[in-house]
Amino acid sequence: MYRGSNRAKSGQGENSEVRGPNSALTQFLKEQGINAESIRQKWLKSREKETKEVSTDVKEEEEDEDVSSSKYFTKGRRRAISDSSEENDEDDEDDDEEEDNNNADGNSLQTRRSVPRSDDRLKRFAIAEEDSDEEEYDEGMSSRTISETPVPAISQEQLELNLKKSKQQLMQRRRKKKRAAELLDRKIRRISTLQDVCISQISANISKLQQNTNSADDTIHSKIRETLGGISTQNMNKLARTLSKNRALNDHTLQLFLKTELRSLAFHDCSKLSYEGYKMLAIFAPHLSELSLQMCGQLNNEALLYIAEKLPNLDSLYLDGPFLINEYTWDIFFTRMGGRLKAFHVSNTHRFTNDSLRSLLEHCGNNLVSLRLSRLDDLTDYSIMPQYLKCPNFENLGLEHPAKEEYITDDILVATLKNIGSTLKHLSLNGCLAVTDTTIINLKDALSADAGTSVLESLELEELDQITSDGIVFLFSEVSMPNLKVCSFRRCLQLDDMAITEFFLNKAGKSIMTLSLNSLKALKGDCFDAMECPELKKLDIGFLGCANDVLIKKLGEQNAKLEILEVFGDNLVSGKAEIRSGLTVIGRQSDTL
């Protein structure tokens, strides 16, 4: 074993870096072709030798005993024997080759005693010559002594072959890992578009610039901004998304977006934007009408009021994590935005209280067409909503994850939806655990605007573990939803095949594009017989006991446009599943390392 480590230092040093999931040791052993079997053989041989030595001691006087040793030929042994023959036979051909082994061989004394018969010797030479390249190899490696325990016979070619093989394996593994990473990024196109390539290049450079931040950067940024001036808003938001994803959005990079024409802007990670940054945004992008600031932890009272003041066209504001804004400021903000705020989403703050909601509804309730309240820990009283939400064009209602489940009850929802349900396009009740079939059944009357047809485009009912198949069957048999594009029944644990079958039979089945059936553990799989969704692109069947290779194949065949199929936690979906081309299956155990 020790010998091996010497070899690595002299020969393969650069390859022994830690790579991938293997430890450096594992990697090294693999590259050197050392495995349990070779170690065992080595051990066996050393044992043989030991026993032989013992026997030599016993039969010291018997000259012929070594004849039997010819069947124990090992490399080191052979070498030793060659040495001894050299001693006895001066004109030996092997003279030169063996010379430097002479002194080194600490064992030679013992073997020298045994002089083989001439024909045996010839045989031995023949074998020694066959192996001659190995000898050379050993000599070339270092001038180390020959250890007592002989090393497993690995020839140069074998070694190279092993090395090549392990390199190939490494490559393959790296490729597989990359593919798995791409899968997790939902990357279905293997060749990214030139626009994406450019944007990633730009983002990388902006972050590089930031690292060498100094005052000169301002000029570079303004230059970049000048050039960016001509690209579409779509690419602008794409760049914002890329920056956010790389955690690279800060006051410096923010300057890229400070251009006058931009009307809609979404930052998905503002955690590094200071309140000064928000103020700059408000000053230099005055045409903004829609602003989304996610993870805006540094947004303070002053900056929020600045936004209200300096952005005269702002009518939609989506905030996540504005926990520095206090009750008092919310009140002023809603007063100032009264009459123009049409869409307001807020989540993840404990300072948005009952009074804040009241202020919002009192000042802006009549105009609101979109409201989403999620994870607001201090908000306990949702019951005032039905009084205020009466806008005839109301489109988007999201009430998610109340601090306690009893805060959002069936009564509140039924009363609220009664007013606004007929025009509702997006409804999300994720995590409202108190919701039961009562709400679902009343949805029938609330949603059906025109002869049992609803304009609903997205319906999210995640984690509603009290709703049952009866409710869902009733809803989808009574209300036709020809516009439904997004639907999630994730973790609605009581839903079974009947409910989902009814969903597929509804007109929604023809229009649905994204569907989540994650964790519906009561599903047996029969519902997929009725499934035929020509528009479906993304389907999540994670943690379904009934999902298997056959189902994967079937889903691919039945839904022509299906692109992404998520199967996390489906252990019956194996690497052998037949997947139609164009369909990407994500989350198989066999795809990971």
Place this chain on the structure above:
Amino acid sequence: MSEVLLVSKDDLEIPVSYEAAIISPVLKGMLSGPFLEEHPIKIELKDIEPQVLAKVVEYLEYCSTYRNVGENDDIPEFDVPTEMSLELLLVADYLNI
């Protein structure tokens, strides 16, 4: 119909195979128009710098080469020089690739 010439600023003509050119929906639209007469077909993109257009052509050829490779084959990264990235983004935006 095997080769198309893209004409950049300074009247530099850069050849690109037809299969590669139609990867861009914009070029495809231009190539499928009813008024194509000259041979070989020339498309004038005179707002684009020659070296940027050359990069675009490189990308189109890269796409057509690697579009149909198997699941297990490697696709090399497409390299974009930093100084060109913004201009290239504008052109890519225009050509919708």
